[in-house]
Amino acid sequence: MNFAQVFDPLFRVPFANGLLLALVLPLLGAYVRLRSEWLAALGLAQVTAAGGVTAILLGVHPLAGALGAAAIAAGIKGRTERSGNDIYAVFLFFGWSAALLGAANSTRGEELSHSLLEGQLYFTTWANLGAVLALAALVAAAGPWLSKRLLLEHFFPENLAANGQSPWRLHLAFDLLVAFSVALATESIGVMATFCLVFFPPWVAFRIATSWKRALLHCAGISVTAYLAAFVLAIVLDQPFGPVLVGTLVVGGLVRLPFHKRR
Amino acid sequence: MPSLLLSYRDVVAGYSEPVVGPVSFDLQPGDVLALVGPNGCGKSTLIGALTGASRLHSGEVVRGEGLSIAYQRQRPVRDTDVPLRGDELLRLTRAGASEPPESLRPLLKLRVDRLSGGQFQLLNVWACLGGEANLVVLDEPTNNMDPSAVRALGDLLHATRSDRAVLVVTHDARFLTGVSARVLEVGR
Numbered sequence: 001m002n003f004a005q006v007f008d009p010l011f012r013v014p015f016a017n018g019l020l021l022a023l024v025l026p027l028l029g030a031y032v033r034l035r036s037e038w039l040a041a042l043g044l045a046q047v048t049a050a051g052g053v054t055a056i057l058l059g060v061h062p063l064a065g066a067l068g069a070a071a072i073a074a075g076i077k078g079r080t081e082r083s084g085n086d087i088y089a090v091f092l093f094f095g096w097s098a099a100l101l102g103a104a105n106s107t108r109g110e111e112l113s114h115s116l117l118e119g120q121l122y123f124t125t126w127a128n129l130g131a132v133l134a135l136a137a138l139v140a141a142a143g144p145w146l147s148k149r150l151l152l153e154h155f156f157p158e159n160l161a162a163n164g165q166s167p168w169r170l171h172l173a174f175d176l177l178v179a180f181s182v183a184l185a186t187e188s189i190g191v192m193a194t195f196c197l198v199f200f201p202p203w204v205a206f207r208i209a210t211s212w213k214r215a216l217l218h219c220a221g222i223s224v225t226a227y228l229a230a231f232v233l234a235i236v237l238d239q240p241f242g243p244v245l246v247g248t249l250v251v252g253g254l255v256r257l258p259f260h261k262r263r
Numbered sequence: 264m265p266s267l268l269l270s271y272r273d274v275v276a277g278y279s280e281p282v283v284g285p286v287s288f289d290l291q292p293g294d295v296l297a298l299v300g301p302n303g304c305g306k307s308t309l310i311g312a313l314t315g316a317s318r319l320h321s322g323e324v325v326r327g328e329g330l331s332i333a334y335q336r337q338r339p340v341r342d343t344d345v346p347l348r349g350d351e352l353l354r355l356t357r358a359g360a361s362e363p364p365e366s367l368r369p370l371l372k373l374r375v376d377r378l379s380g381g382q383f384q385l386l387n388v389w390a391c392l393g394g395e396a397n398l399v400v401l402d403e404p405t406n407n408m409d410p411s412a413v414r415a416l417g418d419l420l421h422a423t424r425s426d427r428a429v430l431v432v433t434h435d436a437r438f439l440t441g442v443s444a445r446v447l448e449v450g451r
Contacts, residue, residue, distance in 0.1 A: 034342075034345060148355065152356070154340060155340050155347070155352060156334065156336075156356065156391075157336070157340065158314045158316070158334040158336055159332070159333065159334050159356075161314040161315050161316070162313050162314045162332040162334040163330075163331060163332050164326075206344050206345060206346050207344060209346040210346065210348065210374065211348040211351060212346055212347045212351050213351070214346070215346040
């Protein structure tokens with residue numbers, strides 16, 4: 001057990017990478033939850049994992065494979081023109097099957113599949129950080145525009161159609177943003193930690209917040225707190241990061257219990 | 264002469280088969296038109312031709328230049344665990360810029376999933392009426408409302424601007440008493 005290791009310069013890039021993901025994923029997760037698509041992250045994470053493994057089999061960089069698979073999944077989702085978890089369940093099963101079959105037929109694929117499941121935050125590089133920085137900038141720039149339209153479309157779903165507009169561009173833009181975010185996160189922190197960051201903070205925040213704005217603040221606060229705790233614990237206790245983060249979020253999620261659903 | 268916002272010309276609407284029509288009406292700024300008739304007579308099907316929810320079998324729906332529509336659906340979307348506050352709901356339709364009626368002010372700082380059905384319905388109506396659209400469509404706005412909320416709804420309609428039109432679909436037009444509204448019976 002060595003606390004000083006936490007401040008090792010070797011961990012600075014991974015730390016920044018994970019911190020940005022811990023900010024971005026739960027904010028997107030709030031809108032995913034609003035659309036009752038909380039399974040999105042797990043379904044997309046499995047598809048991107050399958051994309052990464054397939055890329056190795058084809059001799060392509062796994063991140064390119066993951067992003068490509070994410071784009072295809074978002075496109076398929078956009079074509080279905082309906083919100084809900086069904087399509088993400090299909091992605092989940094397909095991605096799981098394809099990733100494991102791909103891994104079984106390639107030594108490197110098996111290694112990658114294992115790391116995608118557990119997460120490999122401490123091995124992330126400047127390339128990962130650059131991609132996540134670009135993602136965070138995109139979310140910061142497009143977030144307010146997307147937020148208003150997604151909420152408006154959710155609560156007044158006929159307004160767009162009544163004014164002769166189709167919501168498919170809005171849906172596709174959001175689905176792509178979620179898919180790319182999940183693809184980048186899966187590469188860095190693994191399938192389950194990605195799913196947990198999308199699902200857990202909004203699950204808690206939606207119950208305890210008094211407004212949408214506060215819910216977003218709670219999402220970021222819960223996520224970053226859990227991330228900082230998990231980052232330190234994983235290094236100090238020499239444990240894999242992904243499972244420690246998921247465990248920390250689940251324990252933190254107990255905050256939700258005293259807040260009963262009221263109507 | 265005021266410009267035309269919306270015109271239904273011999274509209275027959277339905278789904279695989281025609282359900283209602285032919286119906287004709289014009290809407291100009293300042294108009295309040297109530298489409299009334301018993302449940303199931305095809306009122307919502309008729310206005311569904313505006314959103315594509317129903318099919319136009321014959322006739323024509325003409326949209327005026329610069330038409331913008333705020334559409335309050337018959338069953339407003341009401342999630343059980345979404346932390347949106349009343350004033351945040353109003354800001355979505357830019358109704359937050361208008362001074363809300365006295366009866367709605369206590370609701371603005373509450374989560375909409377914790378309001379009663381009638382309170383939520385009233386807030387939805389104001390989200391449409393208080394916004395910038397020049398045509399407001401209200402589909403069965405008295406659903407879930409107790410008598411006091413129905414009276415408040417009448418007050419909201421009184422407060423509507425003269426530069427816009429309101430199209431109300433209802434099976435019970437009594438709340439329009441005192442509102443200068445045309446009534447068009449559907450399905451007879």
